[in-house]
């Protein structure tokens with residue numbers, strides 16, 4: 001493991017610091033051993049947030065200037081011959097082969113802090129989403145690397161942010177942050193990546209969040225699928241992680257096959273919607289059409305916020321499409337503003353789940369983001385952000401992503417009331433996402449993670 005970490009680190013031009021143990025303060029005993037084995041690894045240093053991205057550009061031979069991007073992609077075509085014809089033709093890898101740590105030295109580099117800072121002196125969660133996305137891709141390149149080749153023939157893209165759960169810890173912009181990640185499951189062309197984030201608290205790095213992403217390998221030109229190396233679990237803990245990855249795949253299939261876009265709501269859900277509908281009928285009239293808001297409630301349509309982004313070349317990823325992390329940051333920040341506007345106080349993000357990257361976003365697209373509160377309970381606000389693109393030439397809109405964020409407000413929030421059948425489905429979908437949150441956290445003063 002140390003060998004793998006050092007090889008990676010030598011490419012980082014000596015920006016190394018001594019390792020600090022990751023098991024300290026670890027909250028998940030199942031994962032502890034995996035991280036324990038690997039704790040001696042030295043982290044990559046992030047210098048002004050570019051180091052992981054520089055490494056990725058180097059691995060795929062991406063251009064640093066937009067004017068060279070066509071030439072860089074032409075050169076990548078030559079790598080096509082390095083692609084495996086079958087998965088069996090690729091050497092198996094261990095979880096520790098892909099394990100990496102990255103240090104974000106917010107504490108020791110004040111100039112880096114500006115990029116991560118909110119006005120309330122906390123860390124911008126949108127920036128963390130970007131870092132997780134880049135790290136997840138780098139982890140997959142570690143899993144699939146060909147030792148004899150300088151560049152990878154694979155184009156690895158983010159397909160899904162399965163889950164991000166935040167622990168009860170505040171994020172200070174004045175303390176170093178450390179990320180770690182490794183591949184935890186593979187299919188034929190897809191890889192599940194588990195990542196964790198820690199923040200220095202006194203002398204120890206304490207866990208802040210756990211994330212699970214799914215990345216998909218594509219050919220050199222990002223036009224078709226490509227095989228990835230098999231993964232061999234080496235200990236009972238790793239076998240459990242692998243088994244969990246298999247279960248996660250099954251759970252995703254089940255969740256999607258019962259989607260409200262395909263199937264009617266359950267009997268219990270239908271009752272919920274009918275009771276909500278009855279609670280909005282005006283008792284003074286005998287009509288299904290005169291609707292009034294119940295006390296302490298808001299119509300769902302009035303919770304909406306929208307924004308538009310022009311997708312400039314600056315926001316491109318290493319494959320000359322728009323960077324998934326950028327899309328997440330923009331969606332998250334709009335979602336946060338929606339929750340803030342709705343709840344009337346500063347909300348804190350608790351969970352992110354099921355962000356599916358359905359279609360790549362082309363450079364030059366117009367990106368339309370539309371955000372609304374779709375479910376509330378107590379202090380919790382479930383926000384859904386829908387993104388669609390249109391090219392400048394073609395006015396047709398295509399959905400690229402749907403984002404789900406769970407926020408917690410400092411005070412109890414109003415009920416959100418669907419008025420139409422479509423909104424009722426959004427409400428139920430929001431409720432399903434809310435119920436899938438694994439660790440509901442209690443509001444604490446030190447639980448501060450903001451845009």
Ligand SMILES: CCCCCCCCCC(=O)SCCNC(=O)CCNC(=O)[C@H](O)C(C)(C)COP(=O)(O)OP(=O)(O)OC[C@H]1O[C@@H](n2cnc3c(N)ncnc32)[C@H](O)[C@@H]1OP(=O)(O)O
Pocket residue numbers: 053056133134137156157158159160186187188189190191214216218225252315316317318321322323324325356357358359360361
């Ligand atoms: C400045 C920044 C520099 C640093 C950048 C770092 C790189 C950052 C990476 C990115 O930014 S990527 C940009 C965001 N992501 C995208 O634009 C992806 C858009 N979506 C797609 O291109 C396609 O939907 C995708 C390639 C993900 C899937 O295409 P298909 O639906 O045709 O896939 P297919 O049916 O062939 O399935 C291929 C594999 O993906 C799996 N898969 C597809 N969608 C999935 C999903 N939603 N969840 C889980 N797995 C999924 C599927 O199960 C299968 O796995 P196995 O081969 O292992 O069986």
